[in-house]
Amino acid sequence: MGWLGKLVGGTLGFAIGGPLGAILGAAFGHGFDKRDEAYLSGRGGRPGGYRRIETQDDARHMTFFVAAFSMLAKLTKVDGRISEAEIRTIEEIMEKDLRLNTESRKIAIQIFRTAVQSPETFESFAIQFADAFRHQRQILELMADILFRVAASDGGVSSDEERLIRSAVRIFGLSAGFYEQIRSRYMKKDKNEYEVLGLDPSATDEEVKKQYRKLVREYHPDTIASKGLPEEFTELAEEKFRTIQEAYESIKKSRGMT
Structure with a gap:
């Protein structure tokens, strides 16, 4: 995942903007303002170590990565506390599903912690994610699956967690039938x-x-x-x-x- 290395090195800059760009800025201590936005969109220049994103794939990869851990942060915090079971499940996703190396896991954790404290909302992350993948339904469904998997990991899905997941499914443009299908899968033992x-x-x-x-x-x-x-x-x-x-x-x- 080459773009993660660029992010760690501070050379990728802010390639996605919006609420997710704000999370990156807060997580890695980079300033982000309209001059950066103009630079990244090709409307202007800015000296000092930033460079525009190199490929659209980099933008998609970053959006998925940052949005996933930002949404999970808001989801796990919504009922007042982040349980040990939820933490273990997220770690399992990082290690077994995404197969992130040590450095990549550190980045994911930093994004997660930043999003927990961020004033940005779960819905704002979901909207930006949906916009990036609006023509890729399978990816939207996979994200909804991840959200329910983590929410159910501590033995049940709270009403607040379910409210956020239902909101994500709606924002993603997925059907009510899909929501009921995935809900039934995780709400039953x-x-x-x-x-x-x-x-x-x-x-x-x-x-x-x-x-x-x-x-x-x-x-x-x-x-x-x-x-x-x-x-x-x-x-x-x-x-x-x-x-x-x-x-x-x-x-x-x-x-x-x-």
Whole structure:
């Protein structure tokens, strides 16, 4: 994740602006004003170590990374305290899902801590994230999944946490049906294979096969990688992909499908 190295070195500057740019500024002690914004948009110049972002991929990677940990910060703090279970789950996401190295984890933690104290709102982060990925529904769904996963990690989802997640789903432009599907998955102790596939148990064998093929196309790691996210983030898609495959195989076995 080369852009993280540039960020640590102070050479990437503020490439995204808005509430997420404010988090970066506060987290790493860089000043950000209209002159910086003009410089980064190509409307002006500014001496002293900054340079414009090099690629659109860098901007997307940074937006995903900063938005994810900023939204998680606001989500975990909304009910008054950040639980040990929530911290462990976020650490697990950093280590096992995103496979961040030690330096990258330090950056994620710094962003998280800054966002916890920031006057910016959860909704402002969600709006900027949705704007960046408005044509990439799978990524929006993955982010919603992460939010529910962390909120449910301490044994339940509080009404305030659910309010924020519902708000994110709405801002992301995802359906009420998707929200109920993901809510059901995390609010129940036992995951239902049909819920994983977004189906009712009354679905026909052909409907099960059709839905499975659709989800495989959408969540195949190669499909997610083609959206412009760095390799580390495709780990999230791979986990989702494995869950889909396991659910389908379980249904096939129980039904005797070929």
